[in-house]
Amino acid sequence: MQVGVVGKPNVGKSTFFSACTMAPAEIADYPFTTIKPNRGMGYVRVPCPHALLGLPACKPKNSPCLDGMRYVPIELIDVAGLVPGAHAGKGLGNQFLDDLRPASALLHIVDASGGTNEEGNNVPVGSHDPAQDVAWLHDEIVSWVEGIIKRDWEQVLRTISAKGSIKPEAVLGERLTGLGIKPTQVKAAIDKCGIDPRKLAAHVVHATKPVQIVANKMDKAPPALVQKLTAMGAVPAAAEAELALRRAKEAGVINYKPGDADFGIVEPSKLNDRQRKALEYIRHHVLEPQKGTGVQQALEHAVFQLLGLICVFPVEDEHHYSSKAGDVLPDAHLIPKGSTAKDLAYKVHTELGDHFIRAVDAKRKRTIGADHALEHGDVVRVVSSK
Template identity: 35%
Template sequence: MLKIGLIGKPNAGKSTLFSAITSIDVDIANYPFTTIKPNVGISFIKDKCPENEITAKCNPREGRCVEGIRYIPVEIIDVPGLIEGASEGKGMGNEFLDNVRDADIIINLFDASGMTDLEGNPSENKHDPGEDVKFVYREIVNWMNGKISKDWQKFSRKEDNSPERLEVKMLQKAATFGLNEKDVIFIMTREKFPDKLIHWGNEDINRFSEAILKYAKPVFNIGNKSDLLTEEALKEFSGEETSYLISAQYELLIEKAFNNGYISSDGNDFTFTAKSGEAQKTVLNEIILKYKSGSIMRFYDVLTAIIKSLGYIVVYPVLDETRWEDKNGNVLPDAYLMKDGDTALDLAYKIHTDIGKNFIRAVNGRTKRIIGKDYKLLNNDVIKIISNSR
């Protein structure tokens, strides 16, 4: 499952957002360090389900499908707030940062309203949200630098005497952050580094850390508390290329209304049920008007946009390529997130290592044609894998 680390300074609204998108109750308060240990839960990205092409309704093993839209699960790790010096261990910083070690994507949630200071305390003096974005990014890079540079002289002397390629040598450091050899090779093809590790300076290590966050573990900035911004302030943010604007408070209100049966769905096109009163209708209608204006986005839509921008595609493995079922007759039971460029063999290994090792061939569920291990997967592919594995 794709893992997403949710980080930011204290009181940026991470706990509120986490509760809204995972339906897990956590402590929420308007002061720093409400969260003192990481929370882990499941959220979803959305994609059009292939069930629209057949007469049968799909039966997701995980997630759900609503009116032809598949909700595909991803893991969310809510990391307690980072303060200045977190990379040096302040505020349990190193322990907190270690929790995003295995994250595939990092979301830096910042207070777009600017009404909290760097420590996360409520403030009437407006604070520049851009400073929060820079500060959190700097702390992540410094944390990575500390991990990579540890015992560097001893490490570099030893590895410079090894016949291994530079990528293999650096993998020993990069593996600390969940990277594999393919990731390191990609970084090395995009950035220029000294051939001898002993010649690497602090700037090279810093560039390598930044390259990890650019190519292998990308960071996306999402502005929260945008419901507190004026229309003029919202327009100013519209020019920011790297930022999305959301309201965790709105997300939580919609989620609670849905869970309590006041509305028909947690999407923007919900209808009110008989349980909803005028107070609920008034509040929720005002929220939907904000979303329809386009200035504030739903987190599901932001998350989907981020994952799609990174080249992820959705693929559906099945056992029966005609009915698109598994052995129990479930239609399209699984939806896997794969990277653009992944092959049928990659899908086989994703399902199970033994299936990958014993791969024979695959079948395209739409064309019914036999495809080989090098077939490049497409978004919404329905694929049957044939293997000698038991």
């Protein structure tokens, strides 16, 4: 699963991306630092059933376990900044937006301090209203999708109205599915919006690119601006502080896990004055008021609340919660809330779905049927005829 990191230039997209993934990305205090997209793995936290079941350990394959917490990977794509008119080629144009096609959700990074204007240039803190950026970005993305739908539009309209009346879904189907709409939803989309490119675009964006707003730079943001954004559903964040904490952790200077509300200093004598002051600043101005930097919280909000995903653990041996080879709780899968045991079987392997007989809820030692809706944290064995 992929999540796109978007917003106007210079708001902290690459800082947020780097903090989540620890992948290198160029960061600088001016617009258009990022040109080519950065890709890397971020993680969402899920309590590991091994701890809850009282097992001594697990043997994860796809998602590391740390102190009873599983870190389930999510691919992040950090793209170039968008400026007004980007869909029509302004700024760096709209080419890079194509990199966002496979994204299941977007994290819209906003400079909550109001210290960057529409073009991403630095202005005094509080002089730009970041709430305006939210409506604008939505319009910009809809316009980009509209442009894709409208390619060779005269030709499309001629084909649809040609003799023998070809159905609009036959002409527009590939275009819409290319934008992420499922083939089964194409007709419903056209029935709802007609062949109005703007309406179709808004529908596609709504259905395929839900947006989580991130009120970044909260460390220097006027509280009123942060409040205005949180009232719009934003998660406040300080990406720079998160990046500093993760780097300090990597250097062995502090104990800190993503999402923690505080850190511990490992060896005070290893810190110079500047580092100590910076860490104290982060503790008092970011962690204490917000109970964390908000970076991990924003990503998890997008995955669990916005996309409504749950995490389940398929196993082959329900007694030992393991694969056939004996690896305890090897994999964690993110699936939509409401997914059934059979949906999970298909997610693991098409054959497992095709030959599904029944499943076992391994925690409760209970047989469950194909239509049984799974819950967050379930451990499931699928029994198949092959």
